[in-house]
Amino acid sequence: MTDNITNILVVGIGGQGVMTATEILAEAAIALGHDVKKTEVAGMAQRGGVVSSHLRFGPKVLSPQIMAGTADLLVGFESAETLRWCHYLKPGSLVLMNTARLVPPVVDIGLYDYPDDPLAEIRARGFEVHAFDAMEIAMDLGDVRLGNTVMLGAMADHLPFPSEVLLESILKRFRARKPQMVELNRRAFEAGRSADAAAAHEKKSVLA
Amino acid sequence: MAAVLPVPSATRVLLSGNEAVARAVWESGVRVAAAYPGTPSTEMLEVIATYPDIYTEWSVNEKVSLEVAIGAAFAGSRSFCCMKHVGMNVASDALMTLTLTGVAGGLVIAIADDVGLSSSQNEQDSRYWGRFAHIPLFEPADSQEAYEMTKAAFDFSEKFQVPVILRMTTRINHVKGLVTVGERQAYPSSGFKKDPARWVMTPAGASKRIPMMFERDITLRAEAEISPWNLIDNGKDKRVGFVTSGPAYMHVRESFPDAPVLKLGFSCPVPLEKIRAFAATVELLVVAEEVEPLVELELKAAGINCLGKEILPRQGELAPNVLKPAIAKLLGEPVPEGITPAAKVFPRPPTMCVACPHLGVYYTLAQIKNLTISGDIGCYTLGAGHPWNALDTTISMGASMGIALGLDKGRGESDKDKRILAVIGDSTFLHMGMQGLLDIVYNGGNVTVLLLDNRAVGMTGGQSNPGTGRDIHGDEAPRVNFAQLVESLGVKKERIHVVDPYILPALFKTIRDEIKIPEVSVIITDQPCVLIDDYKKQKPYEVIDDKCTGCGNCVDVGCPAIHVTRREKVIKPSGKEVELQFVRIETSVCTGCTLCVQPCAPDAIVHADLTKPMRLVRH
Ligand SMILES: Cc1ncc(C[n+]2csc(CCOP(=O)(O)OP(=O)(O)O)c2C)c(N)n1
Ligand code: SF4
Ligand code: SF4
Ligand code: SF4
Numbered sequence: 077m078t079d080n081i082t083n084i085l086v087v088g089i090g091g092q093g094v095m096t097a098t099e100i101l102a103e104a105a106i107a108l109g110h111d112v113k114k115t116e117v118a119g120m121a122q123r124g125g126v127v128s129s130h131l132r133f134g135p136k137v138l139s140p141q142i143m144a145g146t147a148d149l150l151v152g153f154e155s156a157e158t159l160r161w162c163h164y165l166k167p168g169s170l171v172l173m174n175t176a177r178l179v180p181p182v183v184d185i186g187l188y189d190y191p192d193d194p195l196a197e198i199r200a201r202g203f204e205v206h207a208f209d210a211m212e213i214a215m216d217l218g219d220v221r222l223g224n225t226v227m228l229g230a231m232a233d234h235l236p237f238p239s240e241v242l243l244e245s246i247l248k249r250f251r252a253r254k255p256q257m258v259e260l261n262r263r264a265f266e267a268g269r270s271a272d273a274a275a276a277h278e279k280k281s282v283l284a
Numbered sequence: 285m286a287a288v289l290p291v292p293s294a295t296r297v298l299l300s301g302n303e304a305v306a307r308a309v310w311e312s313g314v315r316v317a318a319a320y321p322g323t324p325s326t327e328m329l330e331v332i333a334t335y336p337d338i339y340t341e342w343s344v345n346e347k348v349s350l351e352v353a354i355g356a357a358f359a360g361s362r363s364f365c366c367m368k369h370v371g372m373n374v375a376s377d378a379l380m381t382l383t384l385t386g387v388a389g390g391l392v393i394a395i396a397d398d399v400g401l402s403s404s405q406n407e408q409d410s411r412y413w414g415r416f417a418h419i420p421l422f423e424p425a426d427s428q429e430a431y432e433m434t435k436a437a438f439d440f441s442e443k444f445q446v447p448v449i450l451r452m453t454t455r456i457n458h459v460k461g462l463v464t465v466g467e468r469q470a471y472p473s474s475g476f477k478k479d480p481a482r483w484v485m486t487p488a489g490a491s492k493r494i495p496m497m498f499e500r501d502i503t504l505r506a507e508a509e510i511s512p513w514n515l516i517d518n519g520k521d522k523r524v525g526f527v528t529s530g531p532a533y534m535h536v537r538e539s540f541p542d543a544p545v546l547k548l549g550f551s552c553p554v555p556l557e558k559i560r561a562f563a564a565t566v567e568l569l570v571v572a573e574e575v576e577p578l579v580e581l582e583l584k585a586a587g588i589n590c591l592g593k594e595i596l597p598r599q600g601e602l603a604p605n606v607l608k609p610a611i612a613k614l615l616g617e618p619v620p621e622g623i624t625p626a627a628k629v630f631p632r633p634p635t636m637c638v639a640c641p642h643l644g645v646y647y648t649l650a651q652i653k654n655l656t657i658s659g660d661i662g663c664y665t666l667g668a669g670h671p672w673n674a675l676d677t678t679i680s681m682g683a684s685m686g687i688a689l690g691l692d693k694g695r696g697e698s699d700k701d702k703r704i705l706a707v708i709g710d711s712t713f714l715h716m717g718m719q720g721l722l723d724i725v726y727n728g729g730n731v732t733v734l735l736l737d738n739r740a741v742g743m744t745g746g747q748s749n750p751g752t753g754r755d756i757h758g759d760e761a762p763r764v765n766f767a768q769l770v771e772s773l774g775v776k777k778e779r780i781h782v783v784d785p786y787i788l789p790a791l792f793k794t795i796r797d798e799i800k801i802p803e804v805s806v807i808i809t810d811q812p813c814v815l816i817d818d819y820k821k822q823k824p825y826e827v828i829d830d831k832c833t834g835c836g837n838c839v840d841v842g843c844p845a846i847h848v849t850r851r852e853k854v855i856k857p858s859g860k861e862v863e864l865q866f867v868r869i870e871t872s873v874c875t876g877c878t879l880c881v882q883p884c885a886p887d888a889i890v891h892a893d894l895t896k897p898m899r900l901v902r903h
Contacts, residue, residue, distance in 0.1 A: 089632060090634065099298075099460070102298055102460065103298065105461065106296075106298055111461075111462060112298060112460075112461065112462060113426070113460065113461045114298075114459065114460040114461075115455065115458065115459040115460070116458060117400075117402065121638060122637040123632060123634035123635050123636065123663075123666075124630045124632070124844055125632055125633060125634035125635075129333065137461075138534045138535075138537045138538040139531075139534045139535045139537075139538035139539075139603070139604060140426075140455070140457075140459045140461070140531075140534070141535075141603050141604070143603070143604050143605050144605060144623045144626075145623035147623070156629050156630070157629075157632075159627045160626065160627060160629040161626075163623060163624045163625065163626045163627070164629065176900070178842070179847055180630070180633075180635065181635055181670060181671065181844055182631065182632070182633065182670055182841060183630055183838060184631060184839065184846070184847055184848045185670055185671050185848070186848070186863070186865075187630075187670065188630035188631070189630065190630065191627075191629060197627060201624065204638045211900055212900070215872075215898070215899075215900060220872055220900070231557055232335060
């Protein structure tokens with residue numbers, strides 16, 4: 077946090093719902109009276125490219141961009157993408173990471189390698205990482221598209237506001253557009269929250 | 285972390301710059317709004333179309349959209365038009381004479397520059413148009429300002445009978461911030477007033493309007509000098525003062541909270557005297573403007589000492605990470621320490637969608653030798669990338685036609701046997717390609733044209749166009765018949781083929797046959813973009829591991845649902861070393877288009893057994 081501003085960076089690839097997740101976070105921050113700015117670096121986001129979505133909130137936000145080295149929280153929707161952006165974090169900050177590996181065609185056809193162990197590389201830089209496979213969790217709930225709600229659930233206990241505010245801003249969307257999805261999203265949110273708690277615990281026991 | 289503040293009033297909403305402009309356009313009583321899509325401007329018109337009591341249209345190109353807006357403004361209505369930066373290159377013929385007629389109803393033209401090149405073919409600076417066309421230009425710095433300035437721009441346009449440019453950049457169009465909104469004020473048309481001296485620009489008429497334009501310049505500059513949009517933040521650290529505009533203003537404030545800043549909101553004509561007075565209050569004056577040194581050169585010409593592009597880059601955004609080190613260096617201060625370097629991670633360029641109908645076309649083109657392929661702008665531009673590497677040129681919308689003809693007419697001895705092919709999308713063809721094809725026909729070019737009709741403007745998000753049979757609201761509209769259209773441009777009937785891009789053998793044969801014939805032919809592919817409602821998913825596929833020989837044929841299709849999970853080097857009986865690629869299909873996203881199934885000789889790709897739980901491909 078610089079000048080009372082909270083900086084959250086959400087990253088992933090086009091089509092994963094990164095921008096929607098940040099928008100939901102933004103709505104929650106607004107509901108609590110913060111000034112908010114949200115911006116994306118998304119080159120043709122719909123087509124599997126890199127997406128990084130910046131959310132800044134606090135009393136008064138000027139520049140919408142988070143500068144490298146100043147993010148308070150990094151939420152990575154994909155393994156290598158989390159590694160790509162981790163230098164945006166303030167030293168020692170927290171990373172929430174989906175360990176799913178989404179391999180792009182340039183790796184498939186052998187032009188580049190996918191990093192062996194992004195999680196270890198991020199930890200080696202001194203960041204605390206809560207890692208879990210959000211896609212598996214979403215598939216177990218029956219729909220891979222629940223992945224972004226799982227990720228939002230994982231954030232629930234790391235925000236400067238109560239988790240109910242966040243849950244409410246998720247469910248509000250579904251109540252309006254797809255009421256049949258409300259219950260499933262509530263479950264996905266809780267599953268993400270538990271996955272984060274379990275990952276945090278695991279991390280501690282490794283240290284112990 | 286940040287403290288919780290009191291709840292804001294209900295009229296504050298989170299809006300992108302585009303949404304904020306749309307809201308302001310509607311509230312300003314605008315009656316006609318027209319545009320051609322283009323990132324990052326597209327959402328302005330998309331959002332306006334959701335409001336009542338305002339006519340909106342997707343025009344065939346930017347020039348037509350501006351002409352529609354001009355007509356409405358001549359008719360005494362308020363009108364609006366928006367485009368991406370390169371759109372004004374197309375529309376400028378109208379703009380450059382519009383400045384002489386001026387307008388009756390207010391006319392605002394929003395131009396969105398892609399500073400930082402997130403999705404464009406160049407990074408040109410639209411502030412030039414204000415100077416070139418002698419019209420005022422406003423530059424918002426966030427969503428709230430985009431909203432307020434749009435409203436102010438309509439009043440201004442009417443007061444001075446001049447069109448106003450609202451210059452935005454990606455970092456305004458796509459950034460969301462809180463905006464306090466109001467209600468719509470009706471603004472009835474004042475009616476068209478016949479006045480040939482005003483609206484008919486003949487040489488005689490125009491020569492009388494040119495002095496008016498110069499006089500208006502003087503008036504506008506005087507307005508800029510007193511405009512509330514050009515404001516000064518008095519900072520106490522007088523070592524460096526900034527003149528800045530647009531998103532750079534926010535970055536300057538963020539980076540140097542104590543610096544004096546003159547923010548240009550009404551930035552053309554430049555308020556020289558205001559800046560001169562401001563310059564006298566600071567030790568050094570730095571112009572922080574994104575892209576070209578426009579204001580900087582005007583200040584220097586006016587004898588105002590300043591620094592600009594000597595210390596700041598001419599390309600990309602002036603974000604704090606660019607500004608801070610540059611100013612530290614200028615002041616002889618220690619340059620802020622570099623942050624931990626980024627990890628090395630493979631690039632992830634945008635890909636075509638799973639099952640995109642363009643995949644079959646590029647798979648086929650990659651198999652045919654001896655082609656020079658003139659490309660165009662749309663999703664199919666991605667065909668220049670891996671694994672197809674199928675495009676040889678791309679410059680601007682519709683250019684594939686003329687360039688193909690030029691490649692044909694200008695061919696050298698070494699290219700004697702090359703076949704020239706042009707690839708163009710439906711929307712791009714209607715935007716600017718038709719004329720080029722007519723030129724090929726008229727001048728006897730030997731070009732095979734692939735017209736990729738996917739019934740959508742795919743690249744910008746699937747908008748409708750005259751080829752989709754739907755209007756901006758999704759309602760039924762006349763649909764152009766491409767085969768008839770190209771026939772009436774003069775392409776012989778037997779040289780026109782409509783093919784299904786998912787049937788590879790037929791596609792291959794049609795292209796191979798047509799390139800052999802030394803006259804113009806047009807091959808129209810006819811399958812919808814997967815993002816639009818017309819697209820129907822089929823049963824998905826999976827790979828039977830035991831049957832996959834690792835031949836890699838399916839990988840050459842380039843569908844992002846196909847993943848190589850294992851590689852193996854083997855020595856062929858011929859002694860040649862080859863690398864086998866064993867694959868799996870991400871069944872949960874496969875839409876069953878069959879493109880990868882067709883080149884799989886051992887029939888290793890089969891319909892997935894959907895009774896079993898679906899597992900994700902894991903690497
Ligand atoms: C003058 C201009 N206007 C707008 C754009 C933005 N733009 C890029 S491609 C494209 C249209 C693509 O549609 P189409 O030709 O149908 O191809 P598709 O993407 O559907 O494959 C547009 C509007 C541009 N690059 N240049
Ligand atoms: S948006 Fe449509 S045209 Fe573009 S890549 Fe996707 S399917 Fe193809
Ligand atoms: S085409 Fe068939 S055999 Fe060849 S790699 Fe693909 S699935 Fe395997
Ligand atoms: S059938 Fe093959 S090419 Fe078509 S969507 Fe499925 S995996 Fe992609």
